[in-house]
Amino acid sequence: MEKKRIYITRKLNEAVLAPYADLFEIRMWGKEEEPVPRDILLKEVKDIDGLFCMLSDKIDEELLQHAHNLKVVSNLAVGYDNIDLEAASEHGVIATNTPDVLTETTADLGFALLMATARRIVEANHYIKTNKWQNWAPFLLAGADIHHKTIGIVGMGRIGEAIARRAKGFGMNILYHNRSRKPAAEEELQATYVSFEQLIGEADFIVSVVPFTPETNKIFNKAAFEKMKQTAIFINISRGATVDEDALVEAIRTKTIKAAGLDVFEVEPITSDHPLMQLDNVVCIPHIGSASEETRTEMIRLCMDNIAGVLSGTGAKTAIR
Numbered sequence: 001m002e003k004k005r006i007y008i009t010r011k012l013n014e015a016v017l018a019p020y021a022d023l024f025e026i027r028m029w030g031k032e033e034e035p036v037p038r039d040i041l042l043k044e045v046k047d048i049d050g051l052f053c054m055l056s057d058k059i060d061e062e063l064l065q066h067a068h069n070l071k072v073v074s075n076l077a078v079g080y081d082n083i084d085l086e087a088a089s090e091h092g093v094i095a096t097n098t099p100d101v102l103t104e105t106t107a108d109l110g111f112a113l114l115m116a117t118a119r120r121i122v123e124a125n126h127y128i129k130t131n132k133w134q135n136w137a138p139f140l141l142a143g144a145d146i147h148h149k150t151i152g153i154v155g156m157g158r159i160g161e162a163i164a165r166r167a168k169g170f171g172m173n174i175l176y177h178n179r180s181r182k183p184a185a186e187e188e189l190q191a192t193y194v195s196f197e198q199l200i201g202e203a204d205f206i207v208s209v210v211p212f213t214p215e216t217n218k219i220f221n222k223a224a225f226e227k228m229k230q231t232a233i234f235i236n237i238s239r240g241a242t243v244d245e246d247a248l249v250e251a252i253r254t255k256t257i258k259a260a261g262l263d264v265f266e267v268e269p270i271t272s273d274h275p276l277m278q279l280d281n282v283v284c285i286p287h288i289g290s291a292s293e294e295t296r297t298e299m300i301r302l303c304m305d306n307i308a309g310v311l312s313g314t315g316a317k318t319a320i321r
């Protein structure tokens with residue numbers, strides 16, 4: 001029987017793909033760090049049965065019209081704002097994502113970013129490596145305490161809860177805002193459900209873990225930053241478009257809030273001439289929330305298993321919806 005065809009939109013480690021090589025004809029874009037150009041992708045999808053894609057690939061009506069045999073789109077991410085789900089369903093294409101396997105790793109990174117920002121780790125690293133450490137002073141690189149402060153988690157999904165567990169270990173007071181109440185988090189973690197306004201007004205650390213939707217588009221805007229404490233630290237590990245970046249730059253410059261830690265940006269990759277990059281109290285990292293060796297390997301396996309499940313008729317492990 002002819003093998004089903006799969007296209008992968010980035011160069012991936014062959015060893016992880018080896019178990020699937022007998023089952024499928026696997027074609028792959030040749031570059032690890034560059035997305036496949038749109039015109040090439042539109043040609044590649046013509047005769048494939050499964051597409052293994054990334055956040056940087058737009059899966060929209062145009063692409064689906066080019067893909068006559070496509071049965072499954074498998075996204076290497078838990079978020080899926082790059083996929084037009086309605087169009088996929090109209091074309092009979094199942095969309096899948098990678099929840100659960102990345103929860104703890106992404107929460108680790110969120111907490112690392114919070115700690116690095118609060119305790120000025122990046123500035124301190126730069127300070128010592130540029131030979132500025134000549135003397136000791138009582139308030140040299142003094143940051144903000146984390147323990148026993150109030151954390152406000154916007155988006156209490158799996159990753160939000162994993163952050164709350166870490167916060168509990170630090171003796172923090174936990175506030176959260178979400179579309180629905182989370183009784184388990186309230187009981188086990190003593191997390192308190194509050195309105196978005198109350199959360200941003202009371203939290204010392206505001207952490208955005210909310211998916212990007214029309215409702216969350218730029219929820220962190222000028223008005224939101226103005227409601228925050230002057231000592232507030234804003235952390236974003238969700239999507240850049242939940243933030244009005246001009247308003248964030250302004251809030252930092254005018255000391256409306258104290259600092260920010262960002263893993264995600266409105267336009268990625270962000271460039272070094274962006275005003276956010278000029279601010280010492282903004283820690284920026286390049287969308288690496290789930291980027292541990294172990295987790296990325298698990299995510300790739302899950303993407304392949306989802307494709308295999310759909311194409312063999314047993315079903316996807318983690319279909320979206």
Ligand code: 8YV
Pocket residue numbers: 054055056076077078079080102287289290291
């Ligand atoms: C992606 C992410 O996996 O899962 C998500 O939604 O944002 C990341 O963990 C990563 O950007 C690769 O697409």
